[in-house]
Amino acid sequence: MRKLRSAKDQTARHFMLGTAIFVILFLLVIGFSLFFKALPIMKEKNLWLLLSSANWKPFKGDFGFLPYIISTLYVSLIAIIIALPFSILTSIFLNSYASKSIRRFFEPVVDLLSGIPPVIYGVWGTLTIVPLISSKIAPKFVEFSTGYTVLAGGIVLAIMIIPLLISIMLEVFRSIPREMTDASLSMGATKWQTIKKVILRKSFPGIVAAIVLALSRAFGETMAVLMVCGNIAQIPKSFFDACYPLPALIANNYGEMLSIPSYESALMFAAFLLFTIVVLFNGLSRFTLNQIEKKYQLS
Amino acid sequence: MKYFEEKIFKIIMIGAAVIILGVLVYIIGTIFYKGVPSLTWDMITKVPSGGFYLGKEGGVLNAIAGSVFIIIGSLAISLLISIPLVMYINFYLPKKSLFSNVIRFSLDILFGVPSIVYGAFGFALMVYLGIKVSLMGGIITVAMLIMPIMMRSLDEVTRLLSRELPDALLSLGSTKYEMTKVLLRQLMPGLMTAILLAMGRGIGDAATVLFTAGYTDNIPSSLGQPAATLPLAIFFQLGSPVEEVQNRGYASAIILTVIILILSFSARYFSSKFSKNKI
Numbered sequence: 001m002r003k004l005r006s007a008k009d010q011t012a013r014h015f016m017l018g019t020a021i022f023v024i025l026f027l028l029v030i031g032f033s034l035f036f037k038a039l040p041i042m043k044e045k046n047l048w049l050l051l052s053s054a055n056w057k058p059f060k061g062d063f064g065f066l067p068y069i070i071s072t073l074y075v076s077l078i079a080i081i082i083a084l085p086f087s088i089l090t091s092i093f094l095n096s097y098a099s100k101s102i103r104r105f106f107e108p109v110v111d112l113l114s115g116i117p118p119v120i121y122g123v124w125g126t127l128t129i130v131p132l133i134s135s136k137i138a139p140k141f142v143e144f145s146t147g148y149t150v151l152a153g154g155i156v157l158a159i160m161i162i163p164l165l166i167s168i169m170l171e172v173f174r175s176i177p178r179e180m181t182d183a184s185l186s187m188g189a190t191k192w193q194t195i196k197k198v199i200l201r202k203s204f205p206g207i208v209a210a211i212v213l214a215l216s217r218a219f220g221e222t223m224a225v226l227m228v229c230g231n232i233a234q235i236p237k238s239f240f241d242a243c244y245p246l247p248a249l250i251a252n253n254y255g256e257m258l259s260i261p262s263y264e265s266a267l268m269f270a271a272f273l274l275f276t277i278v279v280l281f282n283g284l285s286r287f288t289l290n291q292i293e294k295k296y297q298l299s
Numbered sequence: 300m301k302y303f304e305e306k307i308f309k310i311i312m313i314g315a316a317v318i319i320l321g322v323l324v325y326i327i328g329t330i331f332y333k334g335v336p337s338l339t340w341d342m343i344t345k346v347p348s349g350g351f352y353l354g355k356e357g358g359v360l361n362a363i364a365g366s367v368f369i370i371i372g373s374l375a376i377s378l379l380i381s382i383p384l385v386m387y388i389n390f391y392l393p394k395k396s397l398f399s400n401v402i403r404f405s406l407d408i409l410f411g412v413p414s415i416v417y418g419a420f421g422f423a424l425m426v427y428l429g430i431k432v433s434l435m436g437g438i439i440t441v442a443m444l445i446m447p448i449m450m451r452s453l454d455e456v457t458r459l460l461s462r463e464l465p466d467a468l469l470s471l472g473s474t475k476y477e478m479t480k481v482l483l484r485q486l487m488p489g490l491m492t493a494i495l496l497a498m499g500r501g502i503g504d505a506a507t508v509l510f511t512a513g514y515t516d517n518i519p520s521s522l523g524q525p526a527a528t529l530p531l532a533i534f535f536q537l538g539s540p541v542e543e544v545q546n547r548g549y550a551s552a553i554i555l556t557v558i559i560l561i562l563s564f565s566a567r568y569f570s571s572k573f574s575k576n577k578i
Contacts, residue, residue: 117503192305220413
């Protein structure tokens with residue numbers, strides 16, 4: 001009986017250790033297999049050429065990723081620029097001013113915003129943002145725009161990353177020791193002065209980490225962006241041009257690529273690029289956030 | 300003067316919060332407003348008929364069934380790995396070990412990997428293993444996507460568990476495995492929250508199933524058959540030039556939104572239950 005119990009215990013322990021090793025290896029396996037899949041195209045073409053050429057003619061063997069990279073950057077940057085003020089203001093409000101019941105009420109709002117599937121954001125974007133841009137906003141700046149633009153992608157993405165920004169910023173604000181804000185308040189500073197001079201300054205690294213994390217989320221977002229961006233392989237000249245971010249490129253072409261081997265490899269290169277950047281950004285910001293958490297837990 | 304500045308900023312902050320709330324209402328409102336006229340019983344109870352994509356009758360039962368099959372399968376796989384892993388880092392490893400830090404860090408990074416990358420990797424894996432575009436492929440890929448979500452959320456509640464119960468169990472002579480079984484029962488509400496969160500993400504994601512599960516008008520009857528999914532059904536219907544088909548896309552969007560709303564609120568219900576147990 002006793003033997004059976006300890007045998008069970010040992011088996012369970014080994015299985016658990018196995019899952020732990022699996023999780024760590026999983027990340028490496030994804031990275032390596034994408035890398036090896038992308039290797040043929042990197043051998044065939046100069047890496048720098050792949051990244052800096054704007055010439056995309058897969059059927060002639062030209063793979064220049066520049067339009068896609070620039071599109072991804074533009075869309076994500078617009079998203080951050082729009083989302084950041086809303087997120088910071090709302091998180092400060094929730095952290096310092098809102099009563100408990102308002103905070104309770106707002107939690108499911110943030111939850112729902114982050115839970116709504118990308119495809120629903122895409123539907124909403126095509127129904128509201130795209131026509132708004134083509135009929136109201138764009139005519140003030142350019143002669144003609146379909147509405148399926150960089151700006152539309154940026155706005156939809158902004159809404160999608162707001163919940164992530166808010167929840168991380170709230171965590172960062174919460175990690176600031178109570179004594180610090182109390183000290184400031186007892187010296188006669190107003191709440192707002194305390195926020196400006198203590199909370200925001202103290203949580204600056206955390207806010208930067210949150211931004212980097214949100215950026216990497218924006219880089220990888222596929223479905224919603226694909227539905228509102230227009231998907232034309234060009235370097236967008238203004239916010240009212242169509243663009244074609246990297247994830248949309250992968251999603252749109254995956255099915256038909258198998259006929260040309262270098263095309264498959266090129267799309268895998270896109271996935272590898274995306275993976276590398278996202279892992280790098282995520283790693284850096286998570287590391288910073290963990291560091292912040294640790295620092296204040298010890299004190 | 301300093302109070303004046305505070306007042307202005309307070310108004311701006313409330314404004315920002317109200318706008319965020321407004322956007323949420325606007326999104327859900329738009330989907331319902333556009334979709335309700337086309338939402339019929341047929342949508343949920345019938346598979347597409349021959350002329351469905353020309354505006355004839357039928358529904359999206361194929362997609363609903365496909366999504367449900369995929370999520371059940373991938374939940375099973377990821378539970379099988381998530382529970383042992385989380386128990387291992389919390390109860391087997393010492394509280395602040397390097398190994399558990401490395402695991403948690405990998406989970407954080409896996410959590411951030413975009414679903415399209417999982418989709419591409421899943422497809423490459425399927426080609427390597429010789430699996431065709433099928434229900435099976437969809438299940439494996441979605442499992443990869445939801446595993447980190449489930450692990451992180453389960454880990455969060457497990458960390459909150461008090462140290463007294465495990466110590467009591469061990470001092471009564473139970474093995475660690477027996478202790479884990481008892482503690483798992485304590486963690487039930489937390490586990491439910493983790494499952495519901497993972498379900499929400501898995502059901503709504505289109506980029507993972509785009510190349511791995513395929514699309515079909517039938518309800519799949521085995522793991523080797525392709526399976527339709529709700530997000531893809533919405534996407535394809537919207538791409539149609541026929542207006543009626545587009546309208547049904549909006550109706551399908553309602554179905555998906557309602558599923559997400561239910562999952563999200565039940566997750567909240569279970570997590571509030573858990574925190575009540577704590578206090």
